[in-house]
Amino acid sequence: MSAEGQHIRQWQDAAGFCRDCDAAVEVSSERCPACGSPRLVKAAGLFDLAIAHIDCDAFFASIEKRDNPALADRPVIVGGGKRGVVAAACYIARAYGVRSAMPMTRARRLCPDAVVIRPDHDKYRRESAKIAAILETATPLVEMASIDEAYLDLSGTEALHGAPPAVVCARLARRIEREVGITVSIGLSFNKFLAKMASDLEKPRGFSVITRAAADAFLAGLAVRDLHGVGPAAARALAREGITTVAQLRERDLRWLMRRFGRFGAHLFNLARGIDERPVQPEHERKSISAEHTFEEDIAARAELERHLWRLCRKVMRRALEKGLAGRVVTLKLRAADFSTHTAQTRLAEPVALAVHTYPAARQLLAKLHDGGPCRLIGVGISELVEMTPEMLARSLDERAAKKARAELAGEALRRKFGDAAVDFGMGLKARREK
Numbered sequence: 001m002s003a004e005g006q007h008i009r010q011w012q013d014a015a016g017f018c019r020d021c022d023a024a025v026e027v028s029s030e031r032c033p034a035c036g037s038p039r040l041v042k043a044a045g046l047f048d049l050a051i052a053h054i055d056c057d058a059f060f061a062s063i064e065k066r067d068n069p070a071l072a073d074r075p076v077i078v079g080g081g082k083r084g085v086v087a088a089a090c091y092i093a094r095a096y097g098v099r100s101a102m103p104m105t106r107a108r109r110l111c112p113d114a115v116v117i118r119p120d121h122d123k124y125r126r127e128s129a130k131i132a133a134i135l136e137t138a139t140p141l142v143e144m145a146s147i148d149e150a151y152l153d154l155s156g157t158e159a160l161h162g163a164p165p166a167v168v169c170a171r172l173a174r175r176i177e178r179e180v181g182i183t184v185s186i187g188l189s190f191n192k193f194l195a196k197m198a199s200d201l202e203k204p205r206g207f208s209v210i211t212r213a214a215a216d217a218f219l220a221g222l223a224v225r226d227l228h229g230v231g232p233a234a235a236r237a238l239a240r241e242g243i244t245t246v247a248q249l250r251e252r253d254l255r256w257l258m259r260r261f262g263r264f265g266a267h268l269f270n271l272a273r274g275i276d277e278r279p280v281q282p283e284h285e286r287k288s289i290s291a292e293h294t295f296e297e298d299i300a301a302r303a304e305l306e307r308h309l310w311r312l313c314r315k316v317m318r319r320a321l322e323k324g325l326a327g328r329v330v331t332l333k334l335r336a337a338d339f340s341t342h343t344a345q346t347r348l349a350e351p352v353a354l355a356v357h358t359y360p361a362a363r364q365l366l367a368k369l370h371d372g373g374p375c376r377l378i379g380v381g382i383s384e385l386v387e388m389t390p391e392m393l394a395r396s397l398d399e400r401a402a403k404k405a406r407a408e409l410a411g412e413a414l415r416r417k418f419g420d421a422a423v424d425f426g427m428g429l430k431a432r433r434e435k
Contacts, residue, residue: 290381327382
């Protein structure tokens with residue numbers, strides 16, 4: 001027998017394993033016999049499962065605490081502004097009732113002693129990329145569902161790692177904690193839906209399992225609002241039909257559900273039974289790159305809106321350059337004081353990514369959309385994306401535009417190395433003077 005086979009064999013008849021040292025454990029074990037850790041994972045059929053959902057614990061807030069150890073025991077909210085919403089809340093802040101997407105005004109009332117930090121999305125994306133790279137050492141089948149969560153299909157990787165998928169997941173969690181400095185929670189099951197449900201069961205630093213044998217009973221005991229994929233509006237619609245539990249949902253047949261809810265009815269039918277045939281898809285075609293900003297106070301002055309628009313074009317540029325992408329379509333988004341949202345877009349002759357090219361197009365759209373009234377939000381984005389290196393962008397335009405492009409690329413390189421205040425020109429200088 002190969003060395004890999006001998007390694008795998010140690011878990012064959014075990015009830016579970018230790019998350020801290022990988023040692024196999026028995027049903028009666030309360031602590032690891034090898035290292036004494038109480039962090040054991042035990043379940044019949046555990047080592048047959050291969051679909052995992054890995055979710056970073058309070059990702060933005062955890063990154064901020066990692067970078068400032070003085071915040072370790074403080075409630076931290078990532079968000080800000082009177083009009084803003086909570087982007088993330090650490091678990092201390094959550095104990096006060098603070099939740100993601102909650103208005104900041106309410107979050108501050110619930111937790112007045114919280115340390116509020118403005119989000120640094122560029123930093124969070126860099127850390128997300130590090131985590132993705134770690135996950136991809138385990139399997140090529142990694143689907144980044146968002147900046148802070150991913151699905152993995154570890155089927156057939158036992159020989160490669162000398163361990164079953166459950167043990168590999170624990171190793172990945174330890175490596176992320178060691179190399180990135182944050183914790184993750186893991187859900188393991190036999191499909192994506194149940195893996196996601198499992199990862200929410202125990203946080204932070206959790207490891208939960210839903211096996212084939214346990215799935216039916218687990219789902220039957222839930223309220224429909226607890227199913228991943230059933231939002232508040234869908235839960236209310238189901239409640240109007242007298243359906244508030246999964247057990248009640250299962251009593252309705254597929255035809256009835258589709259008559260009431262269309263295609264979503266078929267989705268509900270499957271969710272109630274733990275059916276999910278979606279594969280883990282490593283690559284999603286990115287459709288757009290955008291950035292937006294909600295103002296502290298409504299803004300009506302066109303010049304001030306233009307200054308914010310320039311900064312957003314810079315953000316879009318930075319994200320596009322990181323991805324090596326450019327877009328043929330520029331879109332502007334404006335939200336008025338009455339919450340009405342208006343968008344306009346223009347298609348350009350060549351793909352663009354640099355702020356010196358997206359800004360003029362976005363500025364024209366602003367002149368078209370803005371009626372002089374107060375606005376609470378502005379956003380800009382590029383779409384119809386193509387692969388494009390910065391050098392290709394500079395060469396593809398006329399000589400005057402190419403010169404501006406090269407200057408913008410050089411300036412961006414300096415800003416990335418020395419900070420946003422390192423170098424600026426044109427609209428950037430004007431925005432600083434009038435800030």
